Structures are given as structure tokens and as C-alpha cells.
Amino acid sequence: MLASILTLGGIGLFAAVALGIAAKKFAVEVDPRELAILEVLPGANCGACGQPGCGGYAKAIVAGTMPPNLCSPGGAETIEKIAHIMGVEAVSANPQLAVVCCQGDNLKASLKYRYLGLEDCNAAQKIADGPKTCPAGCLGLGSCMRACPFDAIEITSQGLAIIDRDKCTGCQKCVATCPRQVIKMTPASATTHVLCNSTDKGAQVRKYCQVGCIACQICKKTAPEVYQIENFLARVDYAADGDVLAAVAKCPTKCIRDFSTGYPEGSSFIAPNAPAKTPEEAA
Amino acid sequence: MLELLVILVSAVFVNNFVLARFLGICPFLGVSKKVETALGMGMAVIFVMTVASVVTWFLQYFILIPFGIEYLQTIAFILVIAALVQLVEMVIQKTSPVLYQSLGIFLPLITTNCAVLGVAVLNIQKDYTFLQAVVFSMSAGIGFTLAMVLFAGLRERIDLSPVPQSFRGTAIALVTAGLLSLAFMGFAGLVKG
Numbered sequence: 001m002l003a004s005i006l007t008l009g010g011i012g013l014f015a016a017v018a019l020g021i022a023a024k025k026f027a028v029e030v031d032p033r034e035l036a037i038l039e040v041l042p043g044a045n046c047g048a049c050g051q052p053g054c055g056g057y058a059k060a061i062v063a064g065t066m067p068p069n070l071c072s073p074g075g076a077e078t079i080e081k082i083a084h085i086m087g088v089e090a091v092s093a094n095p096q097l098a099v100v101c102c103q104g105d106n107l108k109a110s111l112k113y114r115y116l117g118l119e120d121c122n123a124a125q126k127i128a129d130g131p132k133t134c135p136a137g138c139l140g141l142g143s144c145m146r147a148c149p150f151d152a153i154e155i156t157s158q159g160l161a162i163i164d165r166d167k168c169t170g171c172q173k174c175v176a177t178c179p180r181q182v183i184k185m186t187p188a189s190a191t192t193h194v195l196c197n198s199t200d201k202g203a204q205v206r207k208y209c210q211v212g213c214i215a216c217q218i219c220k221k222t223a224p225e226v227y228q229i230e231n232f233l234a235r236v237d238y239a240a241d242g243d244v245l246a247a248v249a250k251c252p253t254k255c256i257r258d259f260s261t262g263y264p265e266g267s268s269f270i271a272p273n274a275p276a277k278t279p280e281e282a283a
Numbered sequence: 284m285l286e287l288l289v290i291l292v293s294a295v296f297v298n299n300f301v302l303a304r305f306l307g308i309c310p311f312l313g314v315s316k317k318v319e320t321a322l323g324m325g326m327a328v329i330f331v332m333t334v335a336s337v338v339t340w341f342l343q344y345f346i347l348i349p350f351g352i353e354y355l356q357t358i359a360f361i362l363v364i365a366a367l368v369q370l371v372e373m374v375i376q377k378t379s380p381v382l383y384q385s386l387g388i389f390l391p392l393i394t395t396n397c398a399v400l401g402v403a404v405l406n407i408q409k410d411y412t413f414l415q416a417v418v419f420s421m422s423a424g425i426g427f428t429l430a431m432v433l434f435a436g437l438r439e440r441i442d443l444s445p446v447p448q449s450f451r452g453t454a455i456a457l458v459t460a461g462l463l464s465l466a467f468m469g470f471a472g473l474v475k476g
Binding site for chain 2: 003004007008011012015016018019022023026027028118
């Protein structure tokens with residue numbers, strides 16, 4: 001009994017000492033800044049920065065191959081801390097949030113056929129380019145919702161994806177999943193978006209969607225410095241300075257929406273600058 | 284000499300650790316999505332298996348048997364193998380960062396790999412001499428690598444094939460592993476034992 005305890009203990013002790021010496025002798029110098037940055041990063045390993053995980057990103061920052069402002073889940077606070085560790089000026093990344101550029105749910109947009117297959121947009125898209133007549137609209141089968149690691153996307157009862165900007169961290173997982181590129185990244189500070197993705201001509205859009213952009217140019221006439229029409233689709237220039245809101249009321253199909261008043265009906269969407277809902281309102 | 288050759292063929296083909304003895308299934312399924320990583324893991328396993336069997340062989344014949352505590356074999360072997368893999372990891376990290384980059388993620392996986400413990404225990408069970416033990420463990424590692432690379436090659440092709448939705452991923456991988464194992468059963472009888 002004693003022999004076995006001593007032997008096993010001895011082996012363990014020997015291994016421990018040997019490993020201890022080896023750890024000292026073969027110590028690889030890790031930049032202390034790398035450890036400090038790893039401490040600051042949220043540790044979600046979401047991959048929004050482009051690295052597979054937070055460890056890789058910390059290494060890349062120290063190596064100088066990646067800027068310190070790519071961690072969108074961490075937000076401004078993390079960027080500031082990393083900048084402090086690296087001894088550089090904090091440059092805010094101008095956080096980007098995802099927006100579903102479509103309002104054509106099953107009530108407002110027409111369908112080519114009834115889709116009864118898998119609840120998956122990528123599967124539906126493979127069958128005659130999806131059940132929606134609009135070639136670019138949201139299919140509403142929730143592939144993006146399942147891809148979102150932050151639970152920020154929900155599908156309305158009428159089959160339209162909506163993104164809760166409070167939960168969205170801008171990791172772009174949904175953008176990569178959507179087979180129709182309906183989800184676009186927009187600056188978090190912007191409140192007005194063109195909620196249409198169809199590049200068909202106006203007359204055609206009218207046939208299949210009540211709320212699609214028909215390229216009537218009214219927004220462009222109202223605020224020429226902010227709105228452009230490209231491929232029969234209005235586009236907001238987020239960087240431009242101008243009266244963005246003026247066009248919202250004038251848009252005949254209501255596809256330009258001011259997010260500070262909420263979108264769409266019955267969704268949990270909260271605009272970033274809007275006053276928080278009181279509990280009674282939320283209920 | 285012939286005896287060593289028999290041990291080699293037996294460990295690589297007939298009694299392949301993964302496909303015939305069903306040891307080390309976890310890395311076999313876990314890191315076999317790409318041929319490249321499978322090869323890296325295989326190389327690491329060959330190396331660790333050989334070193335581990337050398338150390339455990341000496342441990343068995345110079346410590347456990349003289350002290351009459353063979354019954355502690357399993358726990359002592361686990362202890363030594365885990366420490367050894369840690370040591371190897373440290374040394375490689377220091378001396379060859381390039382090799383560490385390619386093996387680094389697989390080395391910790393090997394610490395708790397039953398195939399490594401299996402080879403150490405079998406060396407003792409079969410009463411191998413030191414040279415036989417080294418050849419056996421090296422060829423066991425080669426057999427493991429062969430199985431890994433073959434399987435990874437199959438999986439790379441399966442990824443591009445029209446597999447029914449419900450069979451995608453692990454399901455088809457397990458079916459394929461079973462078929463590969465059946466194929467290796469064809470080697471049975473080539474070598475006795």
C-alpha cells in the first residue's frame with residue numbers, strides 16, 4: 001500500500017517538477033498586451049472581426065495586422081480599452097447594424113407558388129428562385145433568425161424578418177446566410193432606410209408588391225443630396241448631410257421608413273435614438 | 284526481422300486501431316473534415332504514440348514490476364502520457380513554432396486519446412520487447428493516420444455529393460466510417476493475431 005502510494009506520488013511529483021522546469025525553460029514569450037486584450041474582449045468567439053475567435057483577434061491586434069476597432073459585440077467601450085492597452089487613439093469603428101431591406105410580407109407581396117418545403121430560405125431559393133414573385137424580397141423562412149447568435153432577428157407572423165437593433169451587434173452572420181442579400185449593413189446612427197431590395201422597373205414592382213420601390217424619383221426631388229436612384233431602387237446616402245426625413249412622408253409606396261417611429265407594425269423593433277418604451281407601452 | 288514486419292502489417296492493416304479495434308474514434312470523427320488537418324493529427328499521433336510507448340515500457344519494467352504494483356498500470360500510464368504530451372507541446376512550441384502552428388491544436392487532444400493509452404497497455408499485454416514495442420506503436424500510429432486520411436478524403440468528397448438532407452453531416456460520416464471499417468475487415472486473416 002505504502003509502496004504504491006509512494007511510487008504513484010513519486011511519478012506525479014517527478015512529472016510535476018519536470019513540467020515546471022520545462023515551463024520555465026521553454027517559456028515562449030507572449031506579449032503581455034495580447035493577454036490584456038484577450039481579457040478585455042467579450043469572449044463570444046462570434047467571428048465578427050474576421051478572425052475565428054477572440055484569441056486570434058488579440059494576436060492580430062498585437063501583431064498590427066488588424067485594427068483594434070473591429071469587435072462589434074464589444075462596442076465602443078471595448079475598443080477604447082484595447083486602444084488604451086495598445087497606446088493608440090481610440091477610433092470608433094462607426095458600428096454597423098443589419099437592416100432587412102424589405103417590407104413585402106405575405107400580405108403585401110404576391111407569391112408565385114405555395115412553398116411547402118423545408119423551413120429554410122436557402123432551400124426555398126433553389127426551387128424556381130423562391131416562392132415570392134419579387135426576385136429580391138425577404139422569403140421569411142427564418143434562415144437568418146437561426147444564424148443569428150445574438151437572438152436579434154424575429155420572423156413576423158406574415159413571413160418577414162425584422163431585426164431588433166438593440167440586440168444586433170453587427171456580426172454579419174445573417175448577411176452571409178440570406179440567399180437573396182436582403183439584409184444590408186447600415187450605420188447604427190442612421191434612422192431612415194429604404195426598405196426595398198428590388199431592382200425591377202416600377203411598373204413591374206407595382207404588380208407584385210404594395211410596398212416596393214417604384215423608382216418614382218420623388219425622394220430624389222425632395223432631398224437630392226441624400227437620395228439616389230440606382231437600378232430602379234432608391235438608396236440613402238448615409239454619409240450625406242440633408243433632410244432625410246422629408247422624403248419619408250412623400251414616398252408613395254411608403255418604402256422609405258423612419259426607424260425612430262418603429263417598423264413594421266407589431267414588431268419589437270426599437271430605434272437606437274428613440275426613447276425607451278415604458279413597460280405599459282411595451283405590453 | 285520478419286517478426287517486426289508482421290507486427291507492422293498487423294498494426295497498420297489487420298488490427299488497425301481505429302477501424303478494427305475502435306480506439307481513438309473521437310479524433311477520427313472530429314478532425315477528419317480536411318485531409319490536411321487529418322494528416323497533421325496523424326503525424327502528431329505517430330510521434331506521441333512512439334514516445335509514450337517508450338516511456339511507459341520503461342515505467343512498467345523498471346518501476347511498476349520491481350515494486351509489485353502492476354495493478355496501478357492504467358492510472359500511472361495516464362499520468363505519464365498526459366505529462367509527456369504537455370512536455371512535448373512546450374518543447375515544440377519553443378523549438379519549432381512552425382511545427383507547433385500545424386500540430387498545436389491537435390496535441391492537447393491527444394492527451395486524453397484512448398488510442399495512445401491503448402497502445403501502451405497492449406505493448407505490455409503482448410509481452411513485447413523494447414524494439415517490438417517501438418515498432419508496434421509506430422505502426423499503430425501509421426495505421427491511425429492511414430484511417431484518418433482515407434476517411435478525410437471520403438468526407439471531402441461527400442461534402443460535394445447530393446446527400447439527402449437528413450443524412451448530412453455526422454450521420455453520413457458514421458455510415459461511411461462503418462463501410463470503411465468493413466473494408467478493412469477484408470484484411471483479417473492476412474496476419475494471425
